[in-house]
Amino acid sequence: MRPKTLLALLLSVTLLATACGTGSGSSKDESGPVQLLVFGAPEELAAYRTLTEAYEKARPGTDVQLVEASDRKDLLARLATSVAGGAPPDLFLMNYRFYGQFAAKNVVEPLDERIAGSDAIDPADYYPVAMDAFTWGGKQLCLPQNVSSLAVYYNRTLFTKYGVPEPKAGWTWNDMVGTAIAMTRDSRGVVVKGTESEGAAARPAVHGLGIEPSIIRVAPFVWSAGGEIVDNPDKPTRLTLDTPVAREALKNLVDLRQAYGVVPTDEEVEAEDDESRFANGRLAMLMSSRRSTTTFRSITDFEWDVAPLPVYQKQVGVLHSDAYCMTRGGKRKDAAWRFLEFAISEEGQRIIAATGRTVPSHIGVSQSPAFLGPSQPPRSAKVFLDTIPTVRALPTVSTWPEIEDVTAGILENALYRGDKLDDVIRDLDQQTRPLFARGEHG
Structure with a gap:
């Protein structure tokens, strides 16, 4: 955290x-x-x-x-x-x-x-x-x-090496999870399934996906599923992550680490951030904005490209x-x-x-x-x-930076520790309501 x-x-x-x-x-x-x-x-x-x-x-x-x-x-x-x-x-x-x-x-x-x-x-x-x-x-x-908007950067050289189809427009969240599982490999090139491994050789040498546990990563998938992240986009007073579609998006985020083990652990991210891990060839896909392109253009060891975000019901991006x-x-x-x-x-x-x-x-x-x-x-x-x-666009409210900071800590614990979903949603709501109440709107 x-x-x-x-x-x-x-x-x-x-x-x-x-x-x-x-x-x-x-x-x-x-x-x-x-x-x-x-x-x-x-x-x-x-x-x-x-x-x-x-x-x-x-x-x-x-x-x-x-x-x-x-x-x-x-x-x-x-x-x-x-x-x-x-x-x-x-x-x-x-x-x-x-x-x-x-x-x-x-x-x-x-x-x-x-x-x-x-x-x-x-x-x-x-x-x-x-x-x-x-x-x-x-x-x-x-x-x-x-x-x-967010895009999915991916290592084309690794995809070719392992014979996994590259991401394409219209792919779903489940498609992305399946692809991330197929690309999570140990040092022998063998698929590592789940969060358990037997011995050092079976630990992931390449993780399938990097994603920041934050509200700006959750938002487009809640929207894609037909939900909202706040009660009023113009003058929000609270998060609305307790709805069925929002709960599903949160659970699916947590499952990336807790159920499938396709994203690096907290300790691994602390030792090497996702952008560096991708640039070093140890991350097959990374969800990031255009700003990563400048850094990745220095990569000479492999070929990479970008794909659109996966969808739930419709394509939605976050500005x-x-x-x-x-x-x-x-x-x-x-x-x-x-x-x-x-x-x-x-x-x-x-x-x-x-x-x-x-x-x-x-x-x-x-x-x-x-x-x-x-x-x-x-x-x-x-x-x-x-x-x-x-x-x-996310809500324009003067306290939004504080809201992002608070929610990031809670979502990090959910992804890496597996905190109970009900507790996560409750904490997100309770800890951000005072910040919304104090905020001023454009």
Whole structure:
């Protein structure tokens, strides 16, 4: 179970302290570089460096400084403390699931007037589901750089080696489980069935599937089965994982470890995370978003590709989208906007798409060779585009990061320890209701 952190307390205290004093900032840009706060794996950060370097080269005299956080929690903490200290970055890149806590405290600068006056940005050029995810109080607070859903990355070389059919569109959850069982092999290449093994040779050397035990992994399967994860998607007050379809989705998640043993144990994940395990050839399939592509393009030992999520009743994806947001307290707003325009424009999105990091939010770029070109994997990149009409956003509520953190610990114990389903559902409900009650909505 993941340890509790003081991040939520830090954010609430620092944001509360600045809520009343956060204004529109200086109307006159101060000198110095535009600061962009980001986080990511080394390959992702390299993609943003490529973007900023292209901008500076195309527009001599400009200067964009990347402020690199070590991970998402570090980014959130840095943003909160810099806002409290009166020296926030000019721009920050953040997933829609996390920006609500800052939007609710008036930290983010609305962009509607700048968009209306821009010759480079036309909202009609972007996927609506991503644009809508960053509206708060009827205002466009941030502009999305990407629109992605979960996909199933798989090791084609291993599938060929063991003669197992590759995943394909329309496959079901049961198909995925059967495939994961067939791909869970010991060091001799023999299928390891169930959670019991006889001797070291029979322990899985390759696991069939990697999946994060989290609410964002459960949600698309509850939706696919016709259920909901909250009582009201617009103004949620509680989780609704006690319904028959939601219970089934939760049970099926837990069974991956407890009944079939196709996912690594907690100890194995602590020693080597799923993304690294896949890259090292010890994981046949991994459920992840587009962001893994940048890392996996460094793989030289085997061929890999992506497949859509399996379905229960209908295809449904869960939105993954990050956007550039401007802080109200930033001191270089005009300069920050000029970079943001470039980053979101067709030109900027072609640059970042070429790095593999994103499914472009710009519709034209997403359908162009800049994204779909076959020169680099995945060769089935169109899978990400095919799912866009089906993706749904998670609730936009200011306390959603805390809800994710609490539910992750409970779901981890369920998957790895096999906690009773009734206890899991009860704890999920009881521990998140106060967070929903405290939350503010867009």
